[in-house]
Amino acid sequence: MSLLRPNIAAMQGYIPGFQPEDVASWIKLNTNENPYPPSPKVREAILAELGNNGASLRTYPSASSQKLREAAAELYGFDPSWIIMANGSDEVLNNLIRACAAEGEEVGYVYPSYSYYSTLAEIQGAIVCTYGLTDDFRIEAFPEQFQGKIFFLTTPNAPLGFAFPLSYIEEIARNCEGLLVIDEAYADFADANALELVRKYDNVVVTRTLSKSYALAGMRLGLAIARPEIIAALDKIRDHYNLDRLAQAACIASLRDQEYFRESCRRICETRQWFSNGLRAIGYSVIPSQANFIFATPPDRNGKRVYDSLYSRKILVRYFSDPLLSPGLRISMGTRAEMERTLAALTEIG
Ligand SMILES: *Cc1c(COP(=O)(O)O)cnc(C)c1O
Numbered sequence: 001m002s003l004l005r006p007n008i009a010a011m012q013g014y015i016p017g018f019q020p021e022d023v024a025s026w027i028k029l030n031t032n033e034n035p036y037p038p039s040p041k042v043r044e045a046i047l048a049e050l051g052n053n054g055a056s057l058r059t060y061p062s063a064s065s066q067k068l069r070e071a072a073a074e075l076y077g078f079d080p081s082w083i084i085m086a087n088g089s090d091e092v093l094n095n096l097i098r099a100c101a102a103e104g105e106e107v108g109y110v111y112p113s114y115s116y117y118s119t120l121a122e123i124q125g126a127i128v129c130t131y132g133l134t135d136d137f138r139i140e141a142f143p144e145q146f147q148g149k150i151f152f153l154t155t156p157n158a159p160l161g162f163a164f165p166l167s168y169i170e171e172i173a174r175n176c177e178g179l180l181v182i183d184e185a186y187a188d189f190a191d192a193n194a195l196e197l198v199r200k201y202d203n204v205v206v207t208r209t210l211s212k213s214y215a216l217a218g219m220r221l222g223l224a225i226a227r228p229e230i231i232a233a234l235d236k237i238r239d240h241y242n243l244d245r246l247a248q249a250a251c252i253a254s255l256r257d258q259e260y261f262r263e264s265c266r267r268i269c270e271t272r273q274w275f276s277n278g279l280r281a282i283g284y285s286v287i288p289s290q291a292n293f294i295f296a297t298p299p300d301r302n303g304k305r306v307y308d309s310l311y312s313r314k315i316l317v318r319y320f321s322d323p324l325l326s327p328g329l330r331i332s333m334g335t336r337a338e339m340e341r342t343l344a345a346l347t348e349i350g
Contacts, residue, residue, distance in 0.1 A: 005125070007122055007123070007125045008123065010122075011119065011122040011123070012119075013119065014115065014116050014119040016031075017030050017031035017318060018030060018031075018316065019031070020316065025314060026314050026315070026316050027314065027315040027316065027334055027338045027341060027342060028316050028332075028334075029293075029315065029316060029317045029318075029331050029332040029333075029334050029338070029342065030316045030317055030318045030330075030332065031217075031318070031332065032158070032186075032212055032291070032292055032293050032332045033211070033212070033215070033217050033332065034212055034213065034214070034215035034217075034264065034268070034292070035268070035332075035333065035334040035335045035338060036215055036264045036267070036268075036335070037215060038214060038215040038216050038250070038254055039214075039253065039254050039257035039260040039261065040260075041253040041254070041256070041257045041260070042216070042250045042253045042254050042257075044253065045249040045250060045252065045253035046246050046249055046250055048249070049245055049246055049248075049249035050246070056245060057245060060241055061241055061243060061244055061245040061248055062243075062248060063240045063241055065085040065242075065243050065248060065251075066080070067248070067252055068085045068243070068248055068251045068252055068255075069083045069084070069085060071251070071252050071255045071256060072085070072223055072255060075255055075258070076195060076225060077195075078198075078225055079228075081228040081231060082198070082225055082226065082227065082228060082231060083223055083224070083225055083231065084223060084224050084226075084231045084234050084235055084238070085221070085222075085223050085242075085243055085251070086221075086222040086223055086224065086238070086242060086243075087220045087221075087222070087239070087242045087243055087247070088209065088211065088220040088221065088222045089183070089185060089207045089208060089209040089211070089222025089223070089224075090116060090222065091220075091222065091238070091242060092207055092222055092223065092224045092234065092238075093116065093117065093120060093152070093181070093183070093207060094120050094123075095234050095237050095238055096150060096179065096181055096205065096207075096224070096234065097117075097120045097121060097123075097124050097126065097150060098124065098237055099230075099233045099234060099237055100149045100150045100178065100179050101121065101124055101126040101148075101149040101150050102124070102125075102126070102149075103124065103125035103126065104125065104126070104127060105126050105127065105148070105149045106126065106127045106128075106129055106147070106148030106149060106178075107120075107121040107124075107126045107127065107128055107129070107148060107149060107150050107151075107152075108128075108129045108130070108131060108146060108148045108150070108151040108152070109128075109129075109130060109131070109151065109152040109153075109154075110130070110131050110132075110133065110139055110152075110153060110154065110157070111130035111131065111132055111133075112133075112157075112159060112160065112320075112322070112324060112325060113152070113153075113154035113157055113158060113183075114152070114154050114158055114183060114185075117152045118130075126149070129148060133160075137157075137160075137162050137164070138164075138168065139172070142172065142175065143175070144175060145175055145177055146172075146175055146176045146177060146178065147177050147178070148177075148178050149178040149179065150178050150179045150180075150181060151172070151176050151178060151179070151180050151181065152181045152183055153169065153172060153180060153181065153182050153183065154183040154185070155169065155182060155183070155184065155187075155194070156184075156186040156187065156189070156190050156289070156290040156291040157291075158185065158186065158291065158293070158330075159293070159295055159318065159320065159325065159330040160287050160295045161186075161287050161288070161289030161290060161291045161293060161294055161295050161330075162287055162288065162289070162290065163190050163191075163192065163290040166192055166194060166196075166197075169182065169194050169197060170197060170200075170201075173197055173200075173201045173203065173204050174201070176203060177203075178203065179203050179204075179205060179230075180201070180203055180204050180205070181205045181206075181207060182194045182197070182204065182205065182206045182207070183207050184206050184207060184208050185207070185208070185209045185211070185212060186212060186213075186290065186291035186292060187208065188208075188212070188213030188261075188265055189212075189213065189265060189268060189269055189272075189290060189291050189292045190290035190291070191290065193206070194206055195225065198225050198226060198227075202227060204226070205224055205225070205226040205230060206224065206225045206226070207222065207223070207224045207225075208222060208223050208224075208225070209221070209222040209223075210222065210251065210254060210255075212292055213261065213264075213265055213292070214254045214255075214261060215264065216250060216251075216254060219246070219247045219250045219251070220247060221243070221247055221250070221251050267336070268292050268333050271333050271334075271335070271336050271339050272289055272292070272294060272333050274336070274339070275294065275331075275333065275339045275342075275343060276288070276289065276294055276296075278343045279294075279296050279343065279346065282343075282346065282347050283298070283299040284296045284297060284298055284299070284346075285297045292332060292333050293330055293331060293332040293333060294330070294331055294333075295325075295328050295329070295330050295331075296328055296329060296331060297327050297328035297329075298327075298328075298329075298346075301327035301328075302327070303319050303320075303325070303326050303327055303328050303329045304319055304321075304326065306329060306346070306349060307319035307329055309345075309349040310342070310345060310346070310349070313345050315341070315342055315345055317329045317330065317331045317332075318330040318331070318332075
């Protein structure tokens with residue numbers, strides 16, 4: 001007799017992007033990390049929190065992360081009761097499913113998008129329903145009334161990089177009986193976001209992460225914005241010390257340094273534009289991106305060939321073997337110098 005629940009025994013588990021040991025010898029464009037360091041204030045805040053001998057680590061961190069909620073509330077224009085902080089947005093995605101979808105209930109998301117939703121739903125024993133995309137990037141056959149418990153909408157979409165128009169997201173919110181979770185992991189690189197829908201619709205949650213736009217993937221910091229009833233539920237089920245002391249210090253310092261943040265995002269978007277144009281000039285088709293990566297397809301539609309050629313030059317990008325995505329590659333934006341070398345390599349590879 002198995003000791004495990006059958007759904008756990010049967011599931012495959014999420015496979016994160018490859019993190020090479022000798023990271024410094026690669027141009028690493030495979031997991032949408034930020035090529036620039038976080039604000040210098042982050043290092044200062046972490047060192048200050050540590051003090052001389054690290055004695056602050058003896059005691060538990062704030063369980064409520066109240067100061068972070070206040071900093072985020074001010075930044076996004078909500079009351080702190082509308083915000084919950086998380087150990088990466090992955091944690092809050094997990095807790096949203098745990099809060100809303102019981103065994104046998106339906107969880108929906110768009111394919112392709114973030115496959116971790118599916119892993120989380122499988123852990124719950126929920127039923128996963130995926131919806132494809134039409135050629136003009138709308139959800140294929142989205143029901144007039146989605147009756148599942150929770151629907152995840154990643155916008156800007158990963159791995160394709162396009163963003164759904166706000167009016168369309170609003171339509172989805174109205175047609176969704178369950179919770180609509182708008183995963184805005186990349187919204188800081190986009191022209192628009194869906195925060196106003198949180199105020200307008202009871203069932204809308206927006207999730208954000210500091211991993212990409214704030215260059216803090218290594219600290220594990222994310223958040224959700226939703227009505228206080230939903231936030232209170234998430235608050236009950238999270239680990240009570242979900243954010244460690246150093247992460248809390250880093251979070252406040254980083255959210256407060258908006259000037260640094262905006263400049264870092266601006267440079268990434270500028271590089272994205274330059275690199276997209278450069279790829280188009282050598283015959284690639286590139287989906288216009290609102291994120292810190294692009295999805296690009298070479299003229300022979302052989303993503304694996306180009307992936308391997310880049311790999312042998314120590315440039316790491318993301319290839320997906322799925323037939324829908326295998327013609328192309330997802331390429332994160334590095335520094336301008338890294339992208340110049342990548343474009344030169346791609347020109348040579350042909
Ligand atoms: C990176 C990413 C996340 C996870 O963010 P963390 O805060 O690092 O856990 C969630 N959703 C999408 C779509 C992402 O790309």
